[in-house]
Amino acid sequence: MVSVSENTPLLRVEDITKSFGAVQALRGITFDLVRGTVMALVGDNGAGKSTLAKILSGVHPPTSGQFYLNGQSCRFDRPAAALAAGIETVYQNLALIEELDVADNVYLGRETTRGGAIGRLFGILDRPAMRQHTAKALSQLHIKIPAPTLAVRKMSGGQRQAVAIGRALTWGRELFILDEPTAALGVDETEQVLRMIERLREEHGLTFIIISHNMQDVYRIADTIVVLRQGRHVATLAKNDTTPEEIVAYITGAKE
Amino acid sequence: MIGTQTLPRQFNWRPFFQKYGLLMSLLLLCLALSVASDRFLTSDNLLNVLRQSSINGIISIGMMMVILTRGIDLSVGSVLALSAVIGADMLKNEGMPVLQAIGICLLVGAAAGAVNGFLVSWVNIPPFIATLGMMTFARGAAKFYTDGQPITGLDSLGQGFRYLGTAEVGPIPMPIIVAGLVFLGGAVLLNHVPFGRFIFGLGNNEEAAYLSGLPVNRIKLFVYMAAGTLSALAGIILVGRLNSAQPTAGEMYEFDAIAAVVVGGTSFDGGEGTVMGTLIGVLIIGIINNGLNLLDVSAFYQDITKGAVIALALLLHRAIR
Numbered sequence: 001m002v003s004v005s006e007n008t009p010l011l012r013v014e015d016i017t018k019s020f021g022a023v024q025a026l027r028g029i030t031f032d033l034v035r036g037t038v039m040a041l042v043g044d045n046g047a048g049k050s051t052l053a054k055i056l057s058g059v060h061p062p063t064s065g066q067f068y069l070n071g072q073s074c075r076f077d078r079p080a081a082a083l084a085a086g087i088e089t090v091y092q093n094l095a096l097i098e099e100l101d102v103a104d105n106v107y108l109g110r111e112t113t114r115g116g117a118i119g120r121l122f123g124i125l126d127r128p129a130m131r132q133h134t135a136k137a138l139s140q141l142h143i144k145i146p147a148p149t150l151a152v153r154k155m156s157g158g159q160r161q162a163v164a165i166g167r168a169l170t171w172g173r174e175l176f177i178l179d180e181p182t183a184a185l186g187v188d189e190t191e192q193v194l195r196m197i198e199r200l201r202e203e204h205g206l207t208f209i210i211i212s213h214n215m216q217d218v219y220r221i222a223d224t225i226v227v228l229r230q231g232r233h234v235a236t237l238a239k240n241d242t243t244p245e246e247i248v249a250y251i252t253g254a255k256e
Numbered sequence: 257m258i259g260t261q262t263l264p265r266q267f268n269w270r271p272f273f274q275k276y277g278l279l280m281s282l283l284l285l286c287l288a289l290s291v292a293s294d295r296f297l298t299s300d301n302l303l304n305v306l307r308q309s310s311i312n313g314i315i316s317i318g319m320m321m322v323i324l325t326r327g328i329d330l331s332v333g334s335v336l337a338l339s340a341v342i343g344a345d346m347l348k349n350e351g352m353p354v355l356q357a358i359g360i361c362l363l364v365g366a367a368a369g370a371v372n373g374f375l376v377s378w379v380n381i382p383p384f385i386a387t388l389g390m391m392t393f394a395r396g397a398a399k400f401y402t403d404g405q406p407i408t409g410l411d412s413l414g415q416g417f418r419y420l421g422t423a424e425v426g427p428i429p430m431p432i433i434v435a436g437l438v439f440l441g442g443a444v445l446l447n448h449v450p451f452g453r454f455i456f457g458l459g460n461n462e463e464a465a466y467l468s469g470l471p472v473n474r475i476k477l478f479v480y481m482a483a484g485t486l487s488a489l490a491g492i493i494l495v496g497r498l499n500s501a502q503p504t505a506g507e508m509y510e511f512d513a514i515a516a517v518v519v520g521g522t523s524f525d526g527g528e529g530t531v532m533g534t535l536i537g538v539l540i541i542g543i544i545n546n547g548l549n550l551l552d553v554s555a556f557y558q559d560i561t562k563g564a565v566i567a568l569a570l571l572l573h574r575a576i577r
Contacts, residue, residue: 057467059467078466078469079466079467079468079469080469080470080471083468083469084469089467091467093463093464094464095461095463095464095467095468096461096464097456097457097460097461097464097465097468097527098460098461099456099460099527099528100453100456100457100460104453108453108454108457108465108468108470109450109454109468109469109470111450111453113449113450122444122448122449123449123450124444124448124449125448125449125450125453
């Protein structure tokens with residue numbers, strides 16, 4: 001067991017680069033993320049935000065550089081490894097199985113099986129328990145869905161987003177990465193998601209990385225803001241020391 | 257509640273057909289054949305249909321799992337032949353005990369399936385191409401292994417190897433019981449254990465399945481291995497019934513299996529299908545074969561009819577979705 005000192009950041013990213021063939025998507029990203037804070041990852045299209053998120057969630061290995069979770073070096077060769085380490089990601093396309101119902105999606109890959117001799121021998125799914133726990137977990141998060149037995153394909157964009165976030169929050173222990181969590185949502189739904197993030201940070205001390213295009217949202221919920229431009233890490237700003245205008249200036253390159 | 261009114265609604269046929277269309281087709285087919293031939297609706301003939309369908313049924317469950325992952329397995333018939341001739345040879349020429357020979361036979365099927373699964377998942381070869389290769393390879397290997405000659409006279413070695421093909425429990429032939437158990441196992445696997453969720457999840461959205469941490473490659477490996485093993489099991493039954501293992505056995509069996517699965521409502525887009533649907537699909541194909549024989553339709557017309565029925569089933573599937 002590695003002792004985690006008070007000063008060890010939850011996540012340390014050290015000089016990460018990523019190339020896809022001749023394209024350099026990331027050119028040296030370095031930052032620390034303190035437990036219980038919200039970091040916004042901002043930048044224009046193609047700045048490398050999603051690529052960085054995919055490295056942290058085990059989809060791509062970095063070309064060079066390291067990252068550490070609680071001081072321990074992470075080498076994820078697939079998403080399952082990041083999930084096992086406690087990093088949950090809500091992807092922009094949500095990564096839900098549309099034909100399966102809410103409970104099956106929340107529990108996908110982590111199914112509960114029945115007790116009893118036959119249940120244990122064959123690993124029979126415990127559907128009632130999964131549905132009950134899903135309904136309970138989502139309502140604790142103030143996530144409203146019609147029923148845990150509803151197929152995801154029959155749900156609205158906001159409901160799907162809620163299910164994807166609910167799944168992440170059900171299982172994640174360390175870090176939550178949300179890629180454009182409000183891009184597909186209406187005004188009310190956006191407000192609900194932002195409130196949920198604020199509440200989870202304040203009441204449960206959860207740690208988030210949020211990728212967003214929306215400066216208002218970013219400025220409202222983030223503690224720190226990391227700005228990427230064309231794969232370069234151009235600024236790390238504390239919200240209290242900056243303004244939305246300054247963030248935009250860094251994003252567009254008006255300010256270096 | 258005030259303000260809500262129940263409007264007289266027209267009966268909505270679409271969900272009704274989605275749910276019962278397949279069963280209705282089966283019943284209509286039975287009805288038509290019992291009118292056309294007085295030999296159709298006899299207990300002997302119906303038992304005969306079930307027995308003849310059991311081999312296709314066993315193969316179809318494996319085929320269904322493969323198609324649920326957006327794959328296809330064209331090699332089932334050839335793998336059946338290869339595993340059957342090797343199993344029979346072990347029994348007859350190597351003097352192996354029956355259970356061991358059956359074990360070898362199933363292992364050959366599993367190994368051929370493992371090669372398919374490995375090529376499709378880790379090497380990322382399209383399933384159509386990978387299993388087309390296995391189809392040719394296994395058929396060639398079966399002919400090479402036997403020098404093109406059938407292995408016959410398995411009777412003299414005791415009934416053991418032929419048990420699954422020939423025994424009866426009461427009035428029920430053993431192949432029907434084996435097929436029943438395979439369908440039961442398939443239903444449990446697909447609907448009641450986590451791995452079944454993985455198969456549906458992978459077929460429905462492979463990227464989401466991968467991002468959700470599912471072992472995508474191992475799931476594919478499993479379904480192709482299941483298809484190969486079930487083909488070998490079907491081969492043991494066929495050898496039992498014919499009392500010979502032929503290198504040409506199982507030709508075009510992939511066609512009947514694919515037909516049963518798609519007629520049964522499993523989508524080629526993956527992630528959608530039911531074991532009950534596949535069962536009905538197997539019965540429809542079996543009854544068509546049986547009916548055309550009862551009506552003395554020539555073999556050429558039989559193939560034409562089956563092809564047309566499958567095209568029709570796919571059209572209907574599109575239309576009612």
